[in-house]
Amino acid sequence: MASPDLILLHAPSVYDFRGKSILYGPVSDLVPSTPVFEMYPIGFTTIAEYLERHGLHVRIVNLAVRMLQDPNFDVERYLASLDAAAFGIDLHWLPHAHGAIEIARIVKRLHPRRPILFGGFSSTYFHEELIQHPEADFVVRGDSTEGPMLDLMRYVRSGGATRPRAGSAEERQLARIPNLVWKDTEQNAHVNPLTYSPENLDDILLDYSYVLKAVVRYRDLTSIIPFRAWMKYPITAALSVRGCRYNCVTCGGSACAYRALHGRQRPAYRKPEDLASDIRRVGQFSRGPIFVLGDIRQAGDDYANRFLDAISGYKKPIFIELFDATPPDFFRRVARALPNFTVEISLESHDDRIRQAFGRPYTTEAIERTIDDALEAGCQRLDLFFMTGLREQTYESVMGTVDYCERLLARYAVQGESRVIPFISPLAPFVDPGSRAFKEPERYGYKFFRRTLEDHRQALLEPSWKYVMNYETQWMNRDQMVAATYEAGRRMNQVKAKYGVIEPDVAAATEKRIVRAVALSAEIDRIVSISDPAERHARLRELKPQVDCANLSTVCDKRELELPLQQSGVNILRAGHIVASEWWRGLGHLPEKT
Numbered sequence: 001m002a003s004p005d006l007i008l009l010h011a012p013s014v015y016d017f018r019g020k021s022i023l024y025g026p027v028s029d030l031v032p033s034t035p036v037f038e039m040y041p042i043g044f045t046t047i048a049e050y051l052e053r054h055g056l057h058v059r060i061v062n063l064a065v066r067m068l069q070d071p072n073f074d075v076e077r078y079l080a081s082l083d084a085a086a087f088g089i090d091l092h093w094l095p096h097a098h099g100a101i102e103i104a105r106i107v108k109r110l111h112p113r114r115p116i117l118f119g120g121f122s123s124t125y126f127h128e129e130l131i132q133h134p135e136a137d138f139v140v141r142g143d144s145t146e147g148p149m150l151d152l153m154r155y156v157r158s159g160g161a162t163r164p165r166a167g168s169a170e171e172r173q174l175a176r177i178p179n180l181v182w183k184d185t186e187q188n189a190h191v192n193p194l195t196y197s198p199e200n201l202d203d204i205l206l207d208y209s210y211v212l213k214a215v216v217r218y219r220d221l222t223s224i225i226p227f228r229a230w231m232k233y234p235i236t237a238a239l240s241v242r243g244c245r246y247n248c249v250t251c252g253g254s255a256c257a258y259r260a261l262h263g264r265q266r267p268a269y270r271k272p273e274d275l276a277s278d279i280r281r282v283g284q285f286s287r288g289p290i291f292v293l294g295d296i297r298q299a300g301d302d303y304a305n306r307f308l309d310a311i312s313g314y315k316k317p318i319f320i321e322l323f324d325a326t327p328p329d330f331f332r333r334v335a336r337a338l339p340n341f342t343v344e345i346s347l348e349s350h351d352d353r354i355r356q357a358f359g360r361p362y363t364t365e366a367i368e369r370t371i372d373d374a375l376e377a378g379c380q381r382l383d384l385f386f387m388t389g390l391r392e393q394t395y396e397s398v399m400g401t402v403d404y405c406e407r408l409l410a411r412y413a414v415q416g417e418s419r420v421i422p423f424i425s426p427l428a429p430f431v432d433p434g435s436r437a438f439k440e441p442e443r444y445g446y447k448f449f450r451r452t453l454e455d456h457r458q459a460l461l462e463p464s465w466k467y468v469m470n471y472e473t474q475w476m477n478r479d480q481m482v483a484a485t486y487e488a489g490r491r492m493n494q495v496k497a498k499y500g501v502i503e504p505d506v507a508a509a510t511e512k513r514i515v516r517a518v519a520l521s522a523e524i525d526r527i528v529s530i531s532d533p534a535e536r537h538a539r540l541r542e543l544k545p546q547v548d549c550a551n552l553s554t555v556c557d558k559r560e561l562e563l564p565l566q567q568s569g570v571n572i573l574r575a576g577h578i579v580a581s582e583w584w585r586g587l588g589h590l591p592e593k594t
């Protein structure tokens, strides 16, 4: 099997999580990943598709999933068996600050002549610090890197030096690649201007058939799975936008963060008709739900209408998210086009003042009208998300949020069933770098314990999420935040059981997990206060089996987020067709796609 040009590696959050005793807490309860954050960025797929379209071969390797699936998976041996002209590692989400850098170290040791490149939001924010790491050869900044990646890979493919000499032609070549951060022979860092920031998403393609083809080409399915439970619940995403119009204060993907970090002046939208084709293409081989990332109303009513016209008649389950209250007519149009739709809304708090201080423009009253309209139009389910760790939010206010959810369920649950389902989780482990709160903590009432990339890398090794968190607020310290989160989770679980949203056995299991997590958290606090490091370490190690059991689905059962699937998730016939054409092409019978 020929080596690919580029291997994209996704690391676990903490590299050696299998040997460490860390109570991660409910940090990933509301995303498909485990606390190892094994999901790779969507951008892996768009970069891979783009480079393949231009004649290069790319392989995606999800090391985090491999490590999760097989406790004996030998990372070093596996990495030694791989080779490529370059290795790319995402440091997109800051919780990967430990794993991404450790994986880079190992790859550098095993393949010293191969360049290692980093990319993603956190790489962009911390590019100056990251490039100082000896194993980081390149950082590609920006929310869009397909173009610069093609330039860089062509440079690497043509034998260009990883660290060019001052005044050489190679130095001039690297200096021309937009968004690139690189080093010369003297280890001086050069930061090229951030000039690649496409105005729209016309030139990218979220084409999952690349994924199927890669499975055949590299005879490896496990490495490309986006998250551990994907085979059981194959949810896929469709990307409507890069960027955002809103400015939620803790968000590193807000309008002002995009402007400052990625040079993006306005969101780049995918053409609505192309978005609809992306979805239909996924629907050809997957029966799982599709999540449309980004509110389709964000670009205006015309965008939403064009999208709904183009997708009309799509019958498979689809999630849409709303960033604001909507008029009733909107849902009537959605229901006509997408009979099997589910809505997601982040309400954050029941308290208008707190929600608006966070940056969400809508009132509870307006959202309640929106909920009524969505249900009346026939929405299958409506998930409401609340958060702890907000500006101006106290312990009592968090409990008030759960009381509010009880009132909601009393109103919407009919005969032991409710289409409205509330969830609450913490803003954790980190407030995003690049957010307004990170930039001006005092102004927004935040206090940070960690500021640099290295601070966060170290934080991730702390024994429980309370110590990992990079912040507290003027209204709740970390102890209160942890206590409020667990207690809110416990009460919410009871409320859901009372109104029949979850089965009694599910509720009982969640209750048990929360109680165990609270006890473990207290035990870890006691261990942390032991002054002898050897004893501290030994006591933490003893807790590992219990900690491991408490690390998944703490404040709710992750499966509560899932829609019931009627049939197996993958359309075997269609997937088989794509796989067979790739195999046939591999035998030389079909031309390579250009």
Ligand code: B12
Residues within 6 Å of the ligand: 008, 027, 028, 030, 031, 032, 033, 036, 037, 038, 039, 040, 041, 042, 043, 044, 046, 047, 088, 089, 090, 091, 092, 093, 094, 095, 117, 118, 119, 120, 121, 122, 140, 142, 143, 144, 145, 146, 149, 237, 239, 241, 242, 243, 244, 250, 251, 252, 253, 254, 293, 428, 429, 432, 433
């Ligand atoms: C969609 C989304 C998700 C989806 C993930 C979809 C996915 N697989 O990518 C879900 C809902 C699962 C999710 C989860 C999380 N998210 Co999120 N998410 C977003 C959101 C709303 C949009 C992201 C987006 O538009 N991506 C598309 C573009 C911009 O990125 P991309 O195509 O994947 O990648 C491009 C570049 O980033 C870069 N790139 C990325 N990786 C690499 C690697 C290399 C080598 C190179 C060269 C380039 C490169 O090039 C790519 C192609 O051009 C943003 C907010 C926002 N408005 O941006 C938050 C955001 C990215 N998420 C964030 C966070 C914190 C999380 C969680 C950690 C939250 C949590 N505690 O659970 C988890 C992590 C999940 C995991 N890894 O398991 C923060 C990140 C801040 C930071 N610096 O850490 C953001 C900015 C805001 C937020 N708080 O939600 N998220």
Ligand code: SF4
Residues within 6 Å of the ligand: 244, 245, 246, 247, 248, 251, 252, 253, 254, 255, 323
């Ligand atoms: S949290 Fe707010 S600012 Fe961030 S992506 Fe969502 S709507 Fe935009």
